[in-house]
């Protein structure tokens with residue numbers, strides 16, 4: 412029979428063991444576990460500064476600038492640096508994306524002290540395994556560009572890439588041509604450095620997970636597979652819009668992108684069709700990783716829906732070799748090496764050519780087909796250097812890289 416005394420003895424022994432276990436646990440992050448349970452009962456934090464936050468779909472998202480502060484300029488880019496690890500230790504997964512008012516390019520610059528002239532970066536403590544150029548077609552979207560730069564710079568640094576950001580700015584007010592600007596970006600970026608991968612990036616899409624690595628695959632990659640505006644799903648199987656990644660070889664194999672899609676729509680489908688016509692296929696990251704938040708906006712002035720896109724798309728099979736990188740004709744107006752990006756302003760002309768003839772009859776109120784090549788190389792923040800280049804005519808084939 413167990414006496415009352417021995418019952419108490421067992422109780423105190425049990426209590427003692429509990430105390431020893433707790434003491435041991437507290438040495439190995441017990442506090443972390445306790446704070447984890449406390450956090451479950453707390454309201455989610457909504458400030459931008461917090462370490463972890465929640466994305467639109469309730470996935471916890473971290474501060475894109477976390478982990479980067481220890482990188483310092485004291486590292487020297489020595490010749491004998493080891494290669495960076497295959498998987499960057501700085502990668503943290505989901506990123507919290509919000510668009511705080513009052514953010515300026517000067518703030519973005521302050522947060523990215525390791526980014527150098529023209530928006531270039533190399534990891535300070537290891538030799539990057541990949542060299543990626545980001546090509547961003549742009550006009551009148553300074554507000555979006557600021558947010559994209561705020562997120563993209565630390566995102567790419569976390570991936571330990573050697574990278575450069577190129578903004579290709581369409582001069583004048585004629586209808587926007589996204590795909591032709593990409594052809595310009597390809598040519599101009601490759602002229603400067605031997606990039607091994609090019610990311611063609613819409614200005615209004617912010618990546619939400621840094622496991623979506625900005626490196627190329629063995630086939631053209633469609634990175635923006637899950638956008639918030641499509642409910643984080645692919646809108647249709649052949650979709651190739653938003654953000655895509657190609658090596659220079661992929662790009663030339665498909666004769667680049669079409670030059671003749673003026674206005675909104677269809678050009679990304681044409682590019683997708685070119686991939687398969689050139690004997691390649693589209694690769695994609697997982698839906699969990701290829702997530703993007705779109706900065707909301709209305710359809711731009713100067714980027715009306717292109718009514719010809721259905722007919723043009725039906726003919727891609729016969730046009731892709733005749734129109735593309737081998738016929739991209741443009742004039743470089745200026746090249747500015749700004750602190751956060753290289754800004755290249757170009758005249759890409761109109762459907763009627765680079766210098767369409769003036770109308771013979773008195774022009775109507777709104778002269779269609781007449782480009783007003785008024786260059787606005789204005790960008791927020793002071794240009795570090797402006798190298799006025801043009802207008803120098805550049806009509807080049809794919810052999811000239």
Ligand code: BGN
Nearest residue numbers: 652675676677678679680720721
């Ligand atoms: C498609 C557009 C794409 C656009 C996506 C997503 C066309 C061609 C007609 C078949 N394609 O419909 O350009 O990126 O929607 O918005 O309009």
